């Protein structure tokens with residue numbers, strides 16, 4: 001495994017594989033790696049000849065009052081985990097390598113896909129995500145790239161970017177990897193106190209029971225749906241969550257729905273804070 005921090009060196013290192021027509025898989029991460037990241041790497045390893053992982057805490061996707069400064073950075077362990085997982089190249093650029101001070105002139109405009117969910121509560125976040133992934137696609141020029149369903153709005157935006165900008169990268173969806181009690185793995189879980197960690201799985205428990213109700217509940221009216229979501233929000237608030245959103249959105253446009261129909265696909269998505277830690281989760285059904 002090679003660890004590389006300059007764009008030029010990474011391009012040089014990947015040149016032989018590209019010229020030989022090899023399949024190059026990209027797994028972008030912000031580090032503090034866990035089993036969720038490693039499952040994406042394992043899938044890339046199975047499909048591709050060369051696997052590139054990037055570890056970069058991207059400042060442009062953090063808002064002014066968010067956790068950029070205290071985001072966990074565990075590079076040494078991350079590199080060991082990458083090596084163990086069979087990664088060929090780890091790209092660990094400094095911020096100035098990707099964002100030289102003079103580069104401030106372009107951004108990607110996003111239409112209604114960011115009106116709701118995390119787009120509404122984290123203004124500018126997804127502009128930063130699309131910016132960095134677009135850059136990484138151009139730097140690495142992968143044939144394939146892996147992203148987790150845990151960040152479903154991000155995944156749908158990236159699929160849209162690739163489609164609408166004709167970017168020749170095949171995007172793969174990685175399923176959400178969970179702790180034994182259902183909590184979705186996240187680099188931010190390490191912020192949780194023991195007490196917070198104990199209630200954290202309730203997020204997944206609530207969206208699972210909403211999904212079960214919607215699947216088996218027969219003809220569900222707008223009032224039923226409204227009442228179900230309100231009850232779940234109430235229970236989460238009672239045990240200490242501050243809810244950003246708990247919504248059912250259409251999988252195609254991410255707009256909140258008042259009714260659900262059995263022949264369509266929806267996402268039940270939740271974001272909530274416990275203490276200072278913001279957790280997200282979702283189920284597609």
Ligand code: AMP
Nearest residue numbers: 029030031036147148150151176177185
């Ligand atoms: P992050 O380092 O949090 O930016 O995540 C890097 C990639 O790992 C993104 O594509 C995430 O969606 C994905 N990811 C994060 N958590 C999980 C998880 N629990 N299961 C599967 N993929 C995940």
